[in-house]
Amino acid sequence: MRHAAWWAGSxxxxxxxxxxxxxxxxxxxVQVVMLCGINVVLAVSLNLINGFTGQFxxxxxxxxxxxxxxxxxxxxxxxxxxxxxxIAAGVPAxxxxxxxxxxxxxxxxxxxxVAGYLVGLPSLRLRxxxxxxxxxxxxxxxxxxxxxxxxxxxxxxxxxxPGWASFFWVGAGVLAVVMVSRHLAHxxxxxxxxxxxxxxxxxxxxxxxxxRYKVLAFVIGAFFAGVAGGLxxxxxxxxxxxxxxxLKSIEVIAMVVLGGMGSISGSVLAAILLTLLPxxxxxxxxxxxxxxxxxxxxLMITRPQGLLGSRELTxxxxxxxxxxxx
Amino acid sequence: MSEFLQQLVNGVTWGSVYAxxxxxxxxxxxxxxxxxxxxxxxxxxGAFFAYYAARAIGAAANPTPALALVVLFAAMLxxxxxxxxxxxxAYKPVRRSSRLAALITAIGVSLLxxxxxxxxxxxxxxxxxxxxxxxxxxxxxxVTMTNLQLxxxxxSFALMLLLRLIVLHTRVGRAMRxxxxxxxxxxxxxxxxxxxxxxxxVLGSMLAAAAGVLVALQNPKIEPYMGxxxxxxxxxxxxxxxxxxxxxxxxxxxxxxxxxxxxxxxxSPTYRDAIAFVLLIVILLVRPAGILGKNVAEKV
Numbered sequence: 203m204r205h206a207a208w209w210a211g212s213x214x215x216x217x218x219x220x221x222x223x224x225x226x227x228x229x230x231x232v233q234v235v236m237l238c239g240i241n242v243v244l245a246v247s248l249n250l251i252n253g254f255t256g257q258f259x260x261x262x263x264x265x266x267x268x269x270x271x272x273x274x275x276x277x278x279x280x281x282x283x284x285x286x287x288x289i290a291a292g293v294p295a296x297x298x299x300x301x302x303x304x305x306x307x308x309x310x311x312x313x314x315x316v317a318g319y320l321v322g323l324p325s326l327r328l329r330x331x332x333x334x335x336x337x338x339x340x341x342x343x344x345x346x347x348x349x350x351x352x353x354x355x356x357x358x359x360x361x362x363x364p365g366w367a368s369f370f371w372v373g374a375g376v377l378a379v380v381m382v383s384r385h386l387a388h389x390x391x392x393x394x395x396x397x398x399x400x401x402x403x404x405x406x407x408x409x410x411x412x413x414r415y416k417v418l419a420f421v422i423g424a425f426f427a428g429v430a431g432g433l434x435x436x437x438x439x440x441x442x443x444x445x446x447x448x449l450k451s452i453e454v455i456a457m458v459v460l461g462g463m464g465s466i467s468g469s470v471l472a473a474i475l476l477t478l479l480p481x482x483x484x485x486x487x488x489x490x491x492x493x494x495x496x497x498x499x500x501l502m503i504t505r506p507q508g509l510l511g512s513r514e515l516t517x518x519x520x521x522x523x524x525x526x527x528x
Numbered sequence: 529m530s531e532f533l534q535q536l537v538n539g540v541t542w543g544s545v546y547a548x549x550x551x552x553x554x555x556x557x558x559x560x561x562x563x564x565x566x567x568x569x570x571x572x573x574g575a576f577f578a579y580y581a582a583r584a585i586g587a588a589a590n591p592t593p594a595l596a597l598v599v600l601f602a603a604m605l606x607x608x609x610x611x612x613x614x615x616x617x618a619y620k621p622v623r624r625s626s627r628l629a630a631l632i633t634a635i636g637v638s639l640l641x642x643x644x645x646x647x648x649x650x651x652x653x654x655x656x657x658x659x660x661x662x663x664x665x666x667x668x669x670x671v672t673m674t675n676l677q678l679x680x681x682x683x684s685f686a687l688m689l690l691l692r693l694i695v696l697h698t699r700v701g702r703a704m705r706x707x708x709x710x711x712x713x714x715x716x717x718x719x720x721x722x723x724x725x726x727x728x729x730v731l732g733s734m735l736a737a738a739a740g741v742l743v744a745l746q747n748p749k750i751e752p753y754m755g756x757x758x759x760x761x762x763x764x765x766x767x768x769x770x771x772x773x774x775x776x777x778x779x780x781x782x783x784x785x786x787x788x789x790x791x792x793x794x795x796s797p798t799y800r801d802a803i804a805f806v807l808l809i810v811i812l813l814v815r816p817a818g819i820l821g822k823n824v825a826e827k828v
Contacts, residue, residue, distance in 0.1 A: 496636070503618070
């Protein structure tokens with residue numbers, strides 16, 4: 203009962219925000235909020251692979267690209283006619299778009315998950331940096347393939363994607379990835395992932411099927427990266443292979459490491475911080491990216507364990523602190 | 529057949545450049561277990577330092593081998609200093625932290641060099657002055673080779689031999705090998721580990737600078753982001769050869785260069801950036817530690 207109420211409350215809150223945001227703030231702020239949300243989904247999903255399981259993946263942009271292009275193709279070719287038919291039947295537009303968009307997002311996520319499975323498999327044989335470089339290679343191969351597929355626009359990019367992803371959808375994506383991560387962390391499966399991160403040999407000796415769990419982490423992480431790609435596509439209405447370079451993967455990793463490996467709230471916090479930072483630095487124009495990179499270096503030197511370390515930010519923490527100061 | 533031979537000549541030339549960059553990656557990795565993402569950007573700086581040095585001494589108006597060598601050494605010296613500063617200012621403070629913190633720092637340095645480059649040199653490409661006049665020689669069987677290609681081959685292989693000499697036959701080289709084996713044991717034997725690490729960075733950066741100058745000779749368009757892709761591919765080359773292994777880096781670089789030129793020649797230039805990674809995945813699936821790498825069993 204409590205759960206049902208919680209979910210109903212969250213959805214109501216998202217709907218309220220969805221309604222309020224564009225009316226309260228200018229489009230620029232709304233855009234930054236949306237990008238923050240999409241980056242949070244990316245960072246928390248990568249945290250499942252890098253933070254929870256200790257597998258070093260630097261190809262997250264590849265999963266995002268598959269999800270983005272996959273969901274765009276689904277909504278453009280199947281979703282749009284479906285939504286049009288619903289609207290013709292008298293269903294309100296926002297409601298008519300919900301089904302097709304959900305189909306697109308989940309479809310894109312599933313495509314990315316399949317890719318995650320395929321990339322996760324070599325982790326049977328590869329460890330550490332070798333796995334990292336294979337995931338990097340995978341991301342680059344995906345990008346070059348997209349560049350060469352004319353059906354999705356190639357280097358020209360893919361315009362005309364229905365811009366259906368409103369704040370509600372981005373918020374729902376954030377909620378979904380955070381809840382899945384949290385529940386996973388507190389489950390047997392999550393414990394197995396942590397065990398692999400802390401000591402793979404010991405985990406194996408204790409009967410953890412390390413390969414299966416590593417692949418599982420890749421599949422779930424890739425799924426949500428795909429969903430983030432889908433949100434990105436349906437928010438901007440346009441995709442370009444250049445959005446999914448190696449630099450994008452790096453950006454997401456920086457978020458996870460800066461937040462603290464394995465900390466869900468840390469990833470959320472760092473994703474928001476690193477999305478806002480370049481925006482805040484906009485007034486200094488030419489020095490913006492220089493300052494951004496300098497701050498990244500300084501942050502890593504001063505807090506190498508990340509902002510939160512492996513801890514979580516919880517309400518209890520604030521209560522305790524207040525109790526201590528009182 | 530003659531076309532194939534021609535592609536092979538081009539591939540080996542291009543591959544020797546990759547090999548030079550890959551050496552820096554592999555040495556740093558061998559000693560610190562750090563993927564030095566900023567290495568490709570040091571290569572970019574090499575090209576820019578040479579650009580300014582060539583303009584300062586007027587090497588384009590008076591293209592003599594001596595002046596070209598001065599330009600090369602100026603770039604290597606400049607990048608050696610940059611390597612020293614990067615290592616001391618950014619990497620040393622995170623050495624005791626996790627490897628990931630070091631990696632993110634390396635990424636930060638890479639972004640800093642790129643964007644600092646945009647700020648200092650401007651984002652639009654610059655044209656590298658012709659400090660060597662281009663000639664073309666016929667090697668028979670329809671194969672031609674330019675003097676630039678020859679210079680690239682000779683200079684890069686000379687530098688590789690020099691590196692081999694340093695690593696295998698000098699005190700500091702022996703210390704480098706000791707440090708890459710075990711920091712603790714090396715320190716106990718009286719080796720200043722920090723100094724050796726810095727030396728390795730400087731050496732790697734100088735090789736990258738040379739690679740930058742050599743490439744700029746042949747492809748004169750230089751810009752602040754030119755280091756990203758070659759850097760990435762050279763790293764892949766180091767992994768393919770067996771990371772931490774010096775001959776492996778050279779072999780990997782050559783394989784990578786030849787494969788890339790062949791794909792451009794026989795398949796399609798658009799797949800140029802993918803072949804390196806396809807090759808990487810295929811080789812790692814067959815030999816998980818690279819062609820010449822040793823698969824070290826994990827001790828419990």
